[in-house]
Amino acid sequence: MDKKVNIKIGLIIIITLISGLLGGLVIGCQGVFSKQLSFLVKTAEGEVAIKDSLTAEQVEEKTITYIREEILGEGGPEVSLTAPTTFENGVYKLNLKIESSELICYATKDGNLFFPEGIEIIDPEEKGEVACESIPKAEEPILDAFVVSYCPYGTQMQRIVNNIVENISELKNNIKIRYIGQIQDSKITSMHGEEEAQENLTQICLREEQEDKFYPYLSCFLKAGEGAKCLTEAMVDTDKLESCKKEESKGIAYAQEDFDLNAAYQITGSPTLILNGEKVSEFDFGGRTAEAVKNLICCGLENQSQFCDNILTSEEATAGFSETYSSGNSDDGSCN
Numbered sequence: 200m201d202k203k204v205n206i207k208i209g210l211i212i213i214i215t216l217i218s219g220l221l222g223g224l225v226i227g228c229q230g231v232f233s234k235q236l237s238f239l240v241k242t243a244e245g246e247v248a249i250k251d252s253l254t255a256e257q258v259e260e261k262t263i264t265y266i267r268e269e270i271l272g273e274g275g276p277e278v279s280l281t282a283p284t285t286f287e288n289g290v291y292k293l294n295l296k297i298e299s300s301e302l303i304c305y306a307t308k309d310g311n312l313f314f315p316e317g318i319e320i321i322d323p324e325e326k327g328e329v330a331c332e333s334i335p336k337a338e339e340p341i342l343d344a345f346v347v348s349y350c351p352y353g354t355q356m357q358r359i360v361n362n363i364v365e366n367i368s369e370l371k372n373n374i375k376i377r378y379i380g381q382i383q384d385s386k387i388t389s390m391h392g393e394e395e396a397q398e399n400l401t402q403i404c405l406r407e408e409q410e411d412k413f414y415p416y417l418s419c420f421l422k423a424g425e426g427a428k429c430l431t432e433a434m435v436d437t438d439k440l441e442s443c444k445k446e447e448s449k450g451i452a453y454a455q456e457d458f459d460l461n462a463a464y465q466i467t468g469s470p471t472l473i474l475n476g477e478k479v480s481e482f483d484f485g486g487r488t489a490e491a492v493k494n495l496i497c498c499g500l501e502n503q504s505q506f507c508d509n510i511l512t513s514e515e516a517t518a519g520f521s522e523t524y525s526s527g528n529s530d531d532g533s534c535n
Contacts, residue, residue: 252308255284258291261310271297281465290314299535301467330483331498335475340499342374342492343473345457345466348402349395349424350534351519355487356470358421358516362489362524363496364414369506373496376417377457378403379469385447387454390469390534398426400450404443407453409435424520468533474499487531488513 253261263278271278281301282294290305305314344360346353357376364371378399380389389396402420405413412435419429430437443449460466464473472479474495484498485491489511497507514525518532 253310255286255291258306258308258310259284259293262293262304262306262313263295265313266295266297290317299467301535330480331494334479334495334498335477336501337475337499338501340373340475340496342496342499343377343460344374345377345379345461345464345469345471345473347379347389347391347395347469347534348398348420349389349391350469352531352533353469354421354520355516355518356472357417358521358524359487359489359492361414361418361421362516363493363511365418366489366511367493367506367509369504370493370496371414376402376406377460378454379461379466379471380454380458382451382455382458385451387451397444400444400454401426401440403453403457404440404450405435408439408443408449412436422520422522468535470533482531485513487516489516 259280263280266278267275276298279296280294281296284294285292286308290307293304293306295302295304303317305317306312344356346356348354348357360374360376363374378389380387380396380399382388387396387400389399402413402417405416412433416429416433416435419432420426430440443453460473464471464478466473472481472492472495479495481487481491481495484494490513493507493509493511497503500507512524514527515531516524517526
């Protein structure tokens, strides 16, 4: 097989088209245009010399300039950093943001090679063990699952949490579903508009003031998004709910606590998981499944509990509204 073809396959470089920017065309760090593909292939074949090491700041500047000038072009979307650049596994790790898309990319120490994606070849079980060791421990770990209520991937994570609570009641106090949004002019806002903002507020008020109704309501809502029907089915005190939603000292104040954490953890995507104050990934433990998220929580324990031995489903949870927990399809996206 041709050497260049081998390199292309090995890097798994895919051109990603994201609509909504520059007339529907922008690069994602999972992909790269042909101009950069040629650059990578030449380097892989030894045609580009390795120069002296650069500082993290120099690599940042060189990489961002390259993306702006060679890929996005004049008038393209803004490129920025969302976190400090770190040196890991022999390369610089850059946390970039292009418009609303957050991307993780890599560059060599000399700034000559820009990798749009790192492909792990570690054994999945070993990966889970390494990820588990790195998670901060607590006697009572707390997993905050940040979502918005009409994001299909947010409902996917809510479905997972609901399954865990249904099957291991002891974990109920270790998980808190939180919401992404803002307060503007004393009103809650959300990324998908007013309907979602009001549904987020409904769920926040149930979580805070009618805790025993929260999961029964959520279990119903995840089937078809029928909020009014689910309030009746879960036997929610609607007067108490409306009072919570209207009074700033209640619903808006509860929501503000969630939104302050959004800012503190720099959360923009639904879902995002925070365990014991650190951002974590369910994909380090097997994906969007009840078993993976349960194992993630157990990794946050100082001492393993008996409930960690309970085996939950390893099927991927359905994204979006559905009568069933799993449709048999894998869907691991996020809403930004």
